[in-house]
Amino acid sequence: VTALADLLVAIVGPDHVLDDADVTASYARDWTGRFVGEALLVVRPGSTAEVAGVLRACTDAGVPVVPQGGNTGLVGGSVPRRQPMVVLSTSRLTARGDVDAGAAQVTLGAGVTMADWRRHAQAGGFDAPVDFASRDSATVGGAVATNAGGSRVVRFGTMRAQVAGLTAVLADGSSIGSLAGLPKETVGVHWPSLLAGSEGTLGVITAVRLKLVPWYRHTATAMVATGSLADAVAVLAALRSNVANLDAVELILPEAMAVVAAHLGATPPVGDERTGAYVVVELADHEDPTDALMAALADLPQIHDAAVTTEGPARERLVAFRDRITESISAQGVPLKLDVAVPVGALDELMAAVRAALAAHGGRVVPFGHLAEGNVHVNILDPGDPDLLARDILGAASALGGTISAEHGGGLAKSKYLHLVRTPAELAAAAALRHALDPTGTLNPGVLTAT
Ligand code: FAD
Ligand code: LAC
Ligand code: ZN
Numbered sequence: 001v002t003a004l005a006d007l008l009v010a011i012v013g014p015d016h017v018l019d020d021a022d023v024t025a026s027y028a029r030d031w032t033g034r035f036v037g038e039a040l041l042v043v044r045p046g047s048t049a050e051v052a053g054v055l056r057a058c059t060d061a062g063v064p065v066v067p068q069g070g071n072t073g074l075v076g077g078s079v080p081r082r083q084p085m086v087v088l089s090t091s092r093l094t095a096r097g098d099v100d101a102g103a104a105q106v107t108l109g110a111g112v113t114m115a116d117w118r119r120h121a122q123a124g125g126f127d128a129p130v131d132f133a134s135r136d137s138a139t140v141g142g143a144v145a146t147n148a149g150g151s152r153v154v155r156f157g158t159m160r161a162q163v164a165g166l167t168a169v170l171a172d173g174s175s176i177g178s179l180a181g182l183p184k185e186t187v188g189v190h191w192p193s194l195l196a197g198s199e200g201t202l203g204v205i206t207a208v209r210l211k212l213v214p215w216y217r218h219t220a221t222a223m224v225a226t227g228s229l230a231d232a233v234a235v236l237a238a239l240r241s242n243v244a245n246l247d248a249v250e251l252i253l254p255e256a257m258a259v260v261a262a263h264l265g266a267t268p269p270v271g272d273e274r275t276g277a278y279v280v281v282e283l284a285d286h287e288d289p290t291d292a293l294m295a296a297l298a299d300l301p302q303i304h305d306a307a308v309t310t311e312g313p314a315r316e317r318l319v320a321f322r323d324r325i326t327e328s329i330s331a332q333g334v335p336l337k338l339d340v341a342v343p344v345g346a347l348d349e350l351m352a353a354v355r356a357a358l359a360a361h362g363g364r365v366v367p368f369g370h371l372a373e374g375n376v377h378v379n380i381l382d383p384g385d386p387d388l389l390a391r392d393i394l395g396a397a398s399a400l401g402g403t404i405s406a407e408h409g410g411g412l413a414k415s416k417y418l419h420l421v422r423t424p425a426e427l428a429a430a431a432a433l434r435h436a437l438d439p440t441g442t443l444n445p446g447v448l449t450a451t
Contacts, residue, residue, distance in 0.1 A: 001040060001084070004061045008086075011053035014065060016044040016092070027068060027087045028079050031134075033334045035076035035412065036157050040084035046166060048175060048206040056173030059442045065171075066444055067200035069142030074337050074395040075411025077199050077447045078142070090141050092375045093206055094286050099124025104212045105164050105181045110141025110205045117210065126212035129156035133323045141205040146409040147197035151248040151282070151322075152168040154372035156213060160196035161287060165209035167220075168195055170202075171442040181209040199409045200444040202437050209404065216284035219247065220293040221315045224279050224306040225271035229347045231302035232277040235346065236371055239281060242296045245289055248282035250322050251371035253351075256379075258327075259366050260321050263328030269318055270305040278349040280322045325368050329379050336363070336386045337413070338393050342402030347374055353396030354378055361392070375406040394420055410448045412430035 008017045018024050024039040040063065046049045058065045065086045068078045080087060090111035097107035104126060108117060115135040118128040130143065132150030142148075144166065148159045156162070164181035168191065177191040195205055226232045229251075236249050252260075254271075258279055261268050271278060281297070283289035290310055297306055309315040329335050340352045351367065358365055362384020370378040383389050394404040398420040405414050418427060427450045435441075 004057060004063060004086075005041055007061075008041065008054060011057065011085070012045050012050050016046070018042040018044075024087070027071065027089065030074070030076055030079045032070050032330065032337065033076055034078050035081070036151050036385065037080035038083060038087065039080050039087045042089055043088040044089045044092050048169060049203050051093075051147060051169045051206050052173040052175060053086070054086075055169055055171055055442065059171050059173070059283075059440050062440070064442055064445050065204075067145070067204045069139030069145070070113065070134065070137035072138045072147060073142065073411060074339070074408045075405075075413040077411030077444065078144075081412060081446050088204060092141060092203070092207075093141070093417045095207070096120050099126060099212065100181075101125065103164075103181055105174055105180075105209055106212060107179050107207060107209050109139050109207050110144075111139050114138045114140060114143060121212050122215055124212075125215060127215035129162055129211065129213045130159055133326060140208050140210065144192075144196050144205055144208055144389055145199050145431055146407070149370060149373065149375070149407045149418055151250055151370065153370060154249055157248050160193070161191040162211045163196055164211055165196060166192050166205055167207045168203035168205045171438040171440060174280045176203065177421075178359045179207060179209045193386040197409065199447050201434055201448050202443065204443075216245070216247070216286060216288045218286070218288040218310070219282055219284045219315070220288065220290040220308065220309045220310055220390055221318055222293055222297060222306055223270050223318055224281065224297060224429065225275040225319065226277050226279060226302045227274055227304065228276035229351060232279050232371060233344050233347060234302045235279055235281075236298055238300055239296055243283060243292060244288075245283045245285040245292070246281075247284040248280065249328050249370075249372040250280040251282065251369050251376070252278040252322060252325070253367040254278075255364070257321065259332065260325045260328045260355040263331055264320060266317070266321075266322065268321065269307045272305065274304055280319070322368070325366070326377075326379075328364050330383065333381050335366070336380040336383040336389060337408070338380070338390060339369075339375070339405055339408050340378060340394065340397035340402055341373055341406030342397055342400040343370070344374040346400040346402065349400055350376065350402070353400075357392035357396070361388040364388060373406060374402065390417065412446055414447050415446065415451050418448070422450075
């Protein structure tokens with residue numbers, strides 16, 4: 001330990017190698033509290049060259065490394081899980097380039113937060129296309145590494161679609177990638193495509209060249225109450241065909257509304273005993289889209305109650321019922337998080353399978369998610385038998401043509417279930433690729449490792 005610590009101190013300086021257990025503890029515990037490990041050391045390199053030095057030293061010493069951004073990941077991939085393990089924190093990689101208006105791109109250090117990406121883009125007259133509730137801590141590097149989604153995917157796609165370039169360091173300390181951001185290039189392997197969603201298993205992303213989108217100054221937000229999930233999907237279909245500036249279509253099921261309303265100490269803005277599903281809809285545009293939103297919702301027979309707001313405190317109050325669900329669940333205990341997606345037409349069947357699994361294995365479900373992607377966050381409080389719940393619910397998602405992870409990644413949580421969505425040939429090819437880039441198994445062992 002001392003020899004490795006001395007080497008790391010020589011690379012990043014004494015202030016950036018942490019070994020005091022009181023200090024390293026917060027880097028070793030995940031956001032949910034479900035995954036708690038111990039860090040041999042926490043290292044905070046300040047440049048790509050320092051990241052390379054750190055990785056080379058750890059690989060030479062045979063000590064595995066877990067890359068960590070904001071530590072808001074929800075599947076256990078961002079914290080140590082065996083001894084010894086070094087946490088490589090990107091918290092000092094916070095350089096921000098100027099907004100390149102002609103290209104509509106910006107270069108950011110991997111440790112810049114999602115909120116700072118957005119603020120920086122807006123200061124340059126643009127906007128960031130990805131947004132989600134952990135924005136103040138989650139980093140752009142972590143978001144690329146988990147191919148993060150959030151509420152604007154319906155309009156702009158996931159994080160993968162925003163990466164015009166990146167640089168990353170492999171386990172042996174070599175650097176790959178480019179920040180040129182060329183929109184067209186055809187010379188074989190495309191590093192951003194490979195690294196997006198790789199969850200720290202192929203390389204440490206040190207900087208990203210991200211796309212920007214127009215900054216729509218006007219947002220109209222509605223919450224509507226519908227009778228069922230099928231009705232919510234009918235509302236989604238109508239919006240998709242009738243409006244051009246759809247920015248978010250989010251789903252809250254009644255159990256989640258009850259939990260978040262209690263947490264906020266507020267009454268749900270819409271709905272009553274008829275409500276089977278709430279939908280939060282946003283339109284964003286250069287002109288105020290409120291009239292367009294009201295018109296789009298006006299004659300939909302599936303809606304029995306609606307509230308519409310524009311920017312300001314009223315909108316923030318409404319959005320809080322969606323944004324703060326994850327926090328309100330954690331305030332009640334450590335949930336089992338099964339983040340799945342199915343084709344939207346199969347959402348009813350998915351929830352029937354979830355309820356059957358709960359009846360058989362115990363627990364309280366708090367479901368919500370991203371309706372346009374058929375993505376339901378199946379959060380289970382007081383899970384009776386977590387393994388059987390996971391087996392049945394992830395199995396059902398897969399059988400319905402969906403996935404065991406639409407967001408957040410596989411981490412440690414899903415390693416056991418990768419076979420549900422990948423063939424043996426695919427798992428073998430992925431393992432071979434990983435071995436080629438990281439032959440010593442330094443980077444994030446256990447994560448995305450089929451077991
Ligand atoms: P971390 O948690 O630090 O790490 C996550 C994974 O990425 C780990 O495997 C880690 O090893 C790897 N990693 C981190 N940085 C790097 C790097 N520079 N290079 C290589 N690998 C790296 N996610 C969504 O997709 N959509 C949501 O709507 C959403 N909402 C959330 C709401 C709340 C309240 C919370 C707590 C989380 C939410 N998340 C959501 C999950 C999480 O915030 C995202 O996955 C986020 O992108 C993680 O970023 P991070 O910087 O915190 O990464
Ligand atoms: C959300 C996270 C949990 O959608 O993905 O709030
Ligand atoms: Zn989500």
